Amino acid sequence: MANRRSFDDETPYARRGRLTEHERARLAALREDAYEPEIPGDRYSTWDTGERGPRPYPDWLVTELAAVDTELGVLKAGKEADVHLLRRGLPDGSRACLLAAKRYRSNEHRQFHRDASYLEGRRMRRSRETRAMANRTSFGRNLIAEQWAVAEFGYLCRLWTVGLPVPYPVQRNGTELLLEFLGEEDGTAAPRLEQLRPDADELESLWFQARRALELLAGEGLAHGDLSPYNVLVHRGRLVLIDLPQVVDLFANPAGPEFLARDAANLARWFTARGLDVDVPSLTSELSERAGLR
Template identity: 40%
Template sequence: MKTPPGLQALIDDGVIDEVLRPLKSGKEASVYVVRSGDDVRCAKVYKDMAQRSFQQRVQYQEGRKVRGSREARAIGKATRFGRRQQEEAWKNTEVDALYQLHAAGARVPRPYGYFNGVLVMDLVTDADGFSAPRLGEVELAADEAREFHRVLVRQVVLMLCGGLIHGDLSAYNVLVGPDGPVVIDFPQVVSASGNNAARTMLLRDVNNLTAHLGRWAPDLLDTWYGEEMWALFEAGDLHPDTVLTGQFVPDEREVDLDGVRQAIEDARQEAIIRQQGREAAENDD
């Protein structure tokens, strides 16, 4: 096939030898099957920022670090330089997360490098060597669904123990390889401790998986793994080998709104009294 412009530089530099075929194309990137020596891999070519919108990314960007104060100010002001920095930060987030999670033993594609805006990584295949299907494209027996759920919950735990939340996990960014599910697509990964929406995103990730796999194993629908692991994470008791039960008792105690309002009013009145005292002291002087 004709070599896409984004991959020609990698061929020129000897990173890959040939582009075999397109694999998929989405809003964020296009993925191609490539050959590197005797190995068949995939190359994720991120699309230019002019083709994409940052408006839906605000909740994901909270808590992400940028290189320096100049870059942070430029991003905040949405200058042209700031948008370029924001673009690079978005790409680098996925690359960094992939390296971190692969090193931690998570079931993610092995990365081989990031070159000129292109991420080269393992091609996930099925038992016959073809590109692996997405979880949302396969039929499962009940026992298979339970096992996939167990494996995927463990991947979420590994991410959370590393301070990360996928943020967009569903049956359509999980591939089914011969050895089980593999999680992909991390540009929207968020900081578990630096993002105010972290808990909500974690619960959404786990609930998406549970709802899908619960189609074949309805007993999964009565589990609370997301809530359980978040409570353990907040308490500092979640570890990669923590055994989860799927059981969780939410705190259903009603909030004492009248008490909260009274406490706020008491604090306000105390501040007024102190201010009056300061003003009286100044007049006496």
Template identity: 50%
Template sequence: MMHDRPLEDIDPTFVFDFEALDEPDDDNQRWSTWLSVEPLCRGPEPRPDWVVTSQAAIDTELGILKTGKEAEVFLLERAVPGSTLRGESVVMAAKRYKSREHTAFHRSGAYTEGWSTKRSRDARAVKAKSTFGREVAAGQWASSEWTALTRFWAAGVPVPYPVQIDGTEILMEFISVDGEPAPRLAQTRPDGDLLGHLFEQLRSAMGALARDGVAHGDLSPYNILLADERLVIIDLPQAVDLAGNAQGMDFLLRDCTNVCAWFRRRGLEVDEHELFGELMAQAF
């Protein structure tokens, strides 16, 4: 039986505002996938305050940032419609590993030494490089980069904050300068005190990796971003276990050689063998 009661008699703690939201009406839009992924597929805590977790948020693809043989990086806005508040609107980088078109990294067998695939069917498919095998491999590379990002972020290494992984797509912090993509170190011409400051940042970052038992494996000025005066290391799917990979030391020395050669060309006297020795001492 229904009883009529004046609205003013209703306890305000039981009153809430309701707003109906329209479905995304653009081919480049979708509802936020934040809550559709498993908790372990979300970034480590404490999370930055710009991470959008609202169920009302919509993901809008803004365009492509970078394309390559193995993956493409898009700009993606996650925002609550009509809101510009921090924590309700952000632009991120969406890295999507290719599946059917995926081609393995050069010398990928050396990078993946020590990896294991639990399902024998998957392992056979990857080895045979079948269509299904390439899809499995794409998932492995995405998972490897996600693991590296979360591990290194927690260790204090300057990497983009990993927001979430969903299959072969990783959403991560968009590293920018005044709203534009931060340049690669190779595109910049720092000199004087800044050059030395940047090398010390890189030495510290490589030391943190070494203490964690890994090397980047493909470090060069092309996968280091310069955001104002801050270095950020990117492209981490091939991170190498120094103890578990027989070629781990070779990869570490190559990383040292690549970065030291660039700094020397800019006028800073640094030695890759000295850096390698320092990192080895921290690793073991």
């Protein structure tokens, strides 16, 4: 009698029919891993995703989707957000630009010092989300981070459009803002107003620009909300306002006039300490009138 093959010797049963969804996803992931191309940077350009800044786009901005983004280091570490230096350029090196990537950190928002008074008058989300933000749950902290990113990007777009001296807002993706980098080609950031020791002529020029910025803000019915020499950059003689997630609507926020007066006083104090004669009460009165508060 011929020897029969044992059950263990049988060729494994070949399954027929359609792949399950799980198996299809597994094979797709294997294909992606096998053919993942190497890129000369940390990621491909995210220009095709998220929310973009106002048109017309500046000539210096690299908008080609073939571009890659390369991290160059941290420019500033803060309580609510970190600012990184990013190079966006084409792989062949023909075009490139430097960007400031501001990334809000949700896990740090338990003590976000700008939550309460600055949010007065702003449209809030659904009650469930409002409770989550108030209780600082993990979900709520993520919402807070995104809320500030959305607010800052929106105000930057608005202020850029009306001619305020602010960085050009390139795009927003979630809690990351990509902004015009104010500095030199080697990555050296523009100094803050607080760091400068200007001569008399430079001081006059900077105050003229600062006052004009305050007037334009007031004309829009807004106050910076946290203005100080630390939130002002000076790039090649040009004064630029930064850090604007807490911009205050002077009419919707009951404390709007107080924020306006505080911004004017904070900025004027730096100039008066360096010998410039600034009449703060008169300045505040003029700004209030320009805003339509009187």
